Amino acid sequence: xxxxxxxxxxxxxxxxxxxxxxxxxxxxxxxxxxxxxxxxxxxxxxxxxxxxxxxxxxxxxxxxxxxxxxxxxxxxxxxxxxxxxxxxxxxxxxxxxxxxxxxxxxxxxxxxxxxxxxxxxxxxxxxxxxxxxxxxxxxxxxxxxxxxxxxxxxxxxxxxxxxxxxxxxxxxxxxxxxxxxxxxx
Amino acid sequence: xxxxxxxxxxxxxxxxxxxxxxxxxxxxxxxxxxxxxxxxxxxxxxxxxxxxxxxxxxxxxxxxxxxxxxxxxxxxxxxxxxxxxxxxxxxxxxxxxxxxxxxxxxxxxxxxxxxxxxxxxxxxxxxxxxxxxxxxxxxxxxxxxxxxxxxxxxxxxxxxxxxxxxxxxxxxxxxxxxxxxxxxx
Numbered sequence: 001x002x003x004x005x006x007x008x009x010x011x012x013x014x015x016x017x018x019x020x021x022x023x024x025x026x027x028x029x030x031x032x033x034x035x036x037x038x039x040x041x042x043x044x045x046x047x048x049x050x051x052x053x054x055x056x057x058x059x060x061x062x063x064x065x066x067x068x069x070x071x072x073x074x075x076x077x078x079x080x081x082x083x084x085x086x087x088x089x090x091x092x093x094x095x096x097x098x099x100x101x102x103x104x105x106x107x108x109x110x111x112x113x114x115x116x117x118x119x120x121x122x123x124x125x126x127x128x129x130x131x132x133x134x135x136x137x138x139x140x141x142x143x144x145x146x147x148x149x150x151x152x153x154x155x156x157x158x159x160x161x162x163x164x165x166x167x168x169x170x171x172x173x174x175x176x177x178x179x180x181x182x183x184x185x
Numbered sequence: 186x187x188x189x190x191x192x193x194x195x196x197x198x199x200x201x202x203x204x205x206x207x208x209x210x211x212x213x214x215x216x217x218x219x220x221x222x223x224x225x226x227x228x229x230x231x232x233x234x235x236x237x238x239x240x241x242x243x244x245x246x247x248x249x250x251x252x253x254x255x256x257x258x259x260x261x262x263x264x265x266x267x268x269x270x271x272x273x274x275x276x277x278x279x280x281x282x283x284x285x286x287x288x289x290x291x292x293x294x295x296x297x298x299x300x301x302x303x304x305x306x307x308x309x310x311x312x313x314x315x316x317x318x319x320x321x322x323x324x325x326x327x328x329x330x331x332x333x334x335x336x337x338x339x340x341x342x343x344x345x346x347x348x349x350x351x352x353x354x355x356x357x358x359x360x361x362x363x364x365x366x367x368x369x370x
Contacts, residue, residue: 006250006257006329008250008252008255016201016202016209017201017202017209017225019225021225022209022225022303024201024202024207024209027252029252031250031329034326034327034329035326037326037327039252039327040202040204040206040207041252041253042227042253065191065193065216066301066302067193067212067214067224067226067302067303068226068227068298068300068301068302068303068304068305069298069301069304069305070193071301072191073298073301075301110347110355111347111350112347112350112351112352112355113253113254113258113350113351113352114300114352115253115299115351115352115353116251116253116254116256116258116260116350116351117251117252117253117351118207118252118253119253119254120253120254122350123352141219141220141222142219142222142224144191144216144219162295162296162297165296165297165298165301165307166297166298166300166301167297167298167299167300167308167352167353167356168300168352170295170297170356171352171355171356171359174356174359174360175359
């Protein structure tokens with residue numbers, strides 16, 4: 001790439017919205033030969049997703065109402081990394097809070113940028129195994145989550161049929177597929 | 186799930202931002218036993234991404250500056266579905282505009298929701314094969330895209346090393362992996 005053309009310089013920047021849940025920034029930027037343009041940027045903390053397999057070889061799925069698509073979805077556990085928290089600690093915490101299960105082992109599958117065009121954050125995808133039920137769920141005021149421990153074959157069917165359709169969940173499950181297939185056979 | 190608890194009723198709704206590039210809605214919603222809460226919803230048109238393989242067996246990657254993460258990224262071609270356009274037509278159009286290549290064959294790998302918690306849209310992931318160069322790029326005023334036709338082995342390395350890190354790109358490439366591996370061997 002012509003090095004000149006990626007030298008976007010920020011002329012001005014302001015927050016259109018800034019809350020605990022969403023920060024939307026508007027930046028006016030200029031690059032040589034490109035003129036000046038406004039770009040929206042969504043600032044989010046990093047996120048985590050967890051493919052969690054129980055000591056019984058089942059996958060933990062969660063069912064909840066999602067306000068973006070206004071429908072009940074089937075997803076894997078996940079959430080936001082808290083300030084000062086490591087992504088791995090966040091994955092373990094979200095798994096525990098949303099399902100009551102504690103991971104025996106946990107490893108990173110991959111770190112991806114959620115959407116570098118419009119967002120600032122990464123999502124860290126984990127595989128937790130040997131998960132065991134240790135406590136009741138701890139949900140916040142707007143959460144109502146049903147937990148389902150589901151056989152591996154059924155989970156892969158749900159993935160392929162589009163019943164599990166959240167893009168970040170699909171990526172984590174595709175990356176965990178070799179492990180899941182080995183468990184399910 | 187308790188059926189009652191997913192009966193979120195919208196009490197009020199307004200647009201915080203409504204432009205050609207971004208529509209941010211704020212909905213105040215109430216559910217039995219949950220009280221009333223404000224939810225932000227990002228309305229977007231559907232998106233498309235294309236894993237494109239040339240007649241020479243190379244994968245088309247694009248390099249561009251991305252304003253969300255403020256860095257140059259390596260991605261696969263993609264973009265927004267225009268009003269009245271089919272996702273497949275959008276995939277073919279975006280491939281042509283961004284790279285100048287026309288797909289010989291194209292098929293849907295999977296349709297996923299981008300993020301059902303906060304967004305309204307789907308992303309349609311395609312695999313285009315037998316792509317041939319037919320015209321020069323057609324870019325809009327803020328786009329400056331370098332196209333690279335890259336060997337399959339190198340693309341898979343870039344994916345695994347996190348050099349290609351856009352989550353939707355990673356999912357499309359993981360889904361196309363069996364085809365890519367077959368091509369690369």
